[in-house]
Amino acid sequence: MSPRSASVNxxxxxxxxxxxxxxxxxxxSERGYEATTLADIADRAGSARGLVSYYFPGKRQxxxxxxxxxxHLTLEAALEREPRSExxxxxxxxxxxxxLGLAVERPRLMRTHMAGILQAEGFVQCPxxxxxxxxxRDTVDRYGVRDVDADYPLLRAxxxxxxxxxxxxxxxxxxxxxRAELFQxxxxxxxxxxxxxxxPPGGTPTRPAQSSSSLSSSKSSK
Numbered sequence: 001m002s003p004r005s006a007s008v009n010x011x012x013x014x015x016x017x018x019x020x021x022x023x024x025x026x027x028x029s030e031r032g033y034e035a036t037t038l039a040d041i042a043d044r045a046g047s048a049r050g051l052v053s054y055y056f057p058g059k060r061q062x063x064x065x066x067x068x069x070x071x072h073l074t075l076e077a078a079l080e081r082e083p084r085s086e087x088x089x090x091x092x093x094x095x096x097x098x099x100l101g102l103a104v105e106r107p108r109l110m111r112t113h114m115a116g117i118l119q120a121e122g123f124v125q126c127p128x129x130x131x132x133x134x135x136x137r138d139t140v141d142r143y144g145v146r147d148v149d150a151d152y153p154l155l156r157a158x159x160x161x162x163x164x165x166x167x168x169x170x171x172x173x174x175x176x177x178x179r180a181e182l183f184q185x186x187x188x189x190x191x192x193x194x195x196x197x198x199x200p201p202g203g204t205p206t207r208p209a210q211s212s213s214s215l216s217s218s219k220s221s222k
Contacts, residue, residue, distance in 0.1 A: 067113040103166040
């Protein structure tokens with residue numbers, strides 16, 4: 001049997017790594033972080049235990065990469081779903097809805113992820129995080145800002161703050177209210193993206209005015 005080519009080996013490694021990431025998302029969602037071991041993850045992924053340590057320095061880094069992958073795939077699916085849109089305002093609305101949706105649909109996983117970021121390890125710079133960042137930067141660019149390097153970190157911070165507010169134990173904020181605030185800040189119509197069935201919160205305009213604080217640096221949408 002002839003040896004596998006470098007490209008085949010690379011594809012096998014990629015698939016093995018992705019199985020570990022998917023298994024991490026599933027198990028932490030089901031059991032929680034503390035009750036999930038690296039051996040559990042390897043077993044769910046059908047991989048040798050040593051492969052986990054080969055790809056990731058520890059469980060916390062593995063979890064962050066796994067959640068970043070989930071966020072990237074969720075955001076990508078939202079942006080590319082039919083009917084596909086190239087309108088920057090629609091794409092930004094879809095991005096906001098996708099990230100807020102993850103906080104509501106996977107609270108245990110996202111709460112654990114946020115807690116890890118706030119600990120000493122901080123933000124893990126991994127391929128999954130870089131793909132997510134690239135997609136968000138492209139969304140900001142298509143929305144039409146003059147300075148993507150300044151506005152992308154701001155959008156990221158606002159989304160992280162909104163996710164934290166949804167997940168805050170004992171005092172969570174409703175997703176619709178947070179959505180309304182973000183949409184108003186970016187001058188987005190309520191009907192864009194995937195609006196909740198029950199409409200905007202009471203007193204919130206469905207067609208917010210473009211405020212100078214949020215859109216003074218914006219260009220026309222692409």
